[in-house]
Amino acid sequence: MKAGIKWGCIVLVAVFAISGISLWSMGPDWRALLADPPTDTNILFWSQSQRDAGFKMMDKISVLVKSKEIQPSSNKRALSLGEPLDFTTNINTFFETQSLAGMLVLHKGNIRFERYGLGHSPDKRWTSFSVAKSFTSSLVGIALKDGDIKSLDDNVSDYIKGLKGSVYDSVTISQLLTMTSGVDWNESYTDPQSDVARFNNHIATDGLPTIVSYMRTLSRAHPAGEQWLYSTGETNLIGILVEAATGQSIAQYLGEKIWQPFGMADQASWLLGPDGKEISGCCIQASLRDFARYGLFVLEDGNINGKSILPDGWFKTATSKQADIGQPGSGYGYQWWTFDDGTFTARGIFGQTIFIDPARQLVIALNGNWLGATDQELNQQRFAFISEIQAMLDQ
Known part of the structure; x- marks a missing residue:
């Protein structure tokens, strides 16, 4: 975020x-x-x-x-039209209640439903918020496959030298990915004094990237690896880590490794902080169709030209429960929200979602603008609607 x-x-x-x-x-x-x-x-x-x-x-x-x-591909991945879905839910009411800017349903790579609202359209971009976290996670996997990252068991401070001497000396890349570092962080979206509201306004006086300068001042709340705590700041550190390991900005790395090779059709962008670094826990601007194409990239196990650009079994691990978040049937993987039935989501505030169901070869991408940053009732309603789509596909 x-x-x-x-x-x-x-x-x-x-x-x-x-x-x-x-x-x-x-x-x-x-x-x-x-x-x-x-x-x-x-x-x-x-x-x-x-x-x-x-x-x-x-x-x-x-x-x-x-x-x-992030430049589009010269070989754009076509999305064919499939048989339209016939919803029992009133779709007009659903769009209005959910404050939806767009929804796209891909089944077996075919568009089964696509609609826009709030002045959004296929030729416009919408911001991702924390959906970007799942993109950032994939970049770690690619860097691991390429050998730029040696092991997920490496200490974070081995790659981000500015964290030497901080609480992150004892935190591994794996713990950063699963948000189990044990470092204290306040992710409140309603408190102007929370860490998530303040970090980007931090003035670095130590010559370090803004997020590194901010995060090195934090204290430990739990031993590393024992407690899950959602932290956008830590995803921002992951972006710095990938850049340090690969020598490329993460926008450049995303474009080179995924966006152009997989066939994303539209230009995208990644917002920068005041120090010129991408804010990797948030804010990729992309078309709804390209958000859905990223879902296909994951569904197809990162295969490009018949070969996965990620380590063997990466997505099976990344999108399964690695950390207990205190909610029955749910968990957290490598920057993915997971469910025990094998489905998983990339999720951002104000209703941004990419839902992936491997068993049904289903991808649902949603852009929205909820009244509040989070809303439990709207979230439950959204997943009830997703369950309706799954049931339709099972018939």
Whole structure:
């Protein structure tokens, strides 16, 4: 999850005025956002209407928010149309209740359902929030296969030198992936003083990347490996680790290893923090279809041109329960939310989801804008609807 995106819309209005660009020529999303500019620097505390517009253009205000582009493939993976699904649930009501910007159902690689809302469309991008964590996890697996990472049992501080002498000296890459480092972290999305709300505004004075400078100040809450604690900060460390191991930015690495070879059809981007590093726990901007294509990449075990680019059995391990999260039937893998029935999800705040069911060869990608960052009732409703789709496919 990415917090603390400083847009300063009043400044932008002045920039456009000086440039002679009219609000009308800027398109409906720009007009909506600038007509009601956020006054809070933290996107967690924007209004729903501000997010409706902003989530489609997080990477377009290059004056204040930097990003790295990820170029599309020259050999785009086609998605054929399959037989449309006939839902018993009222789909209009479902979209409205869920505040959905888009939903795409792929079954055996074919589109069985695709629909958009909130002004979203196939040619626009939507932000991923923590769905990006699962992408970052795959980059670790690729680096492991390539030999740039020697072992998941290596200490994190062997790769991120700035963590030497901190609590992360005794934390392994595996523990970082499963969020079982035991390092204290506050992921509250409603508390402006939580770690997740503050880390990106941290001023590094030690010459280190912002997230490393912030995380090295944290203290230990539990012995490493004993307790699961959700921490976006730790996924951000994983991105720094991959960059240190491979010598490439993670946006470049994603593009080179997955985006272009697998056939992603649209340009994507990865938002950067103030120090120019990708915020790897959050904020890939991509089309709904390319989010679904990533689900296919996982479903097909990372196979490109008939050969997996990941270690043998990577996804079987990464998407199965490695850590107990205190919820019966559920767990956490390598940056994936897992279920005991073999299904799993990449999940982000405000309703972003990629659901994968290997047994049914099913991928469901959803973009949304819930009223709050998290919502247990909407989440339960969403998975009830997914169960309906699974039942339809079983008939």
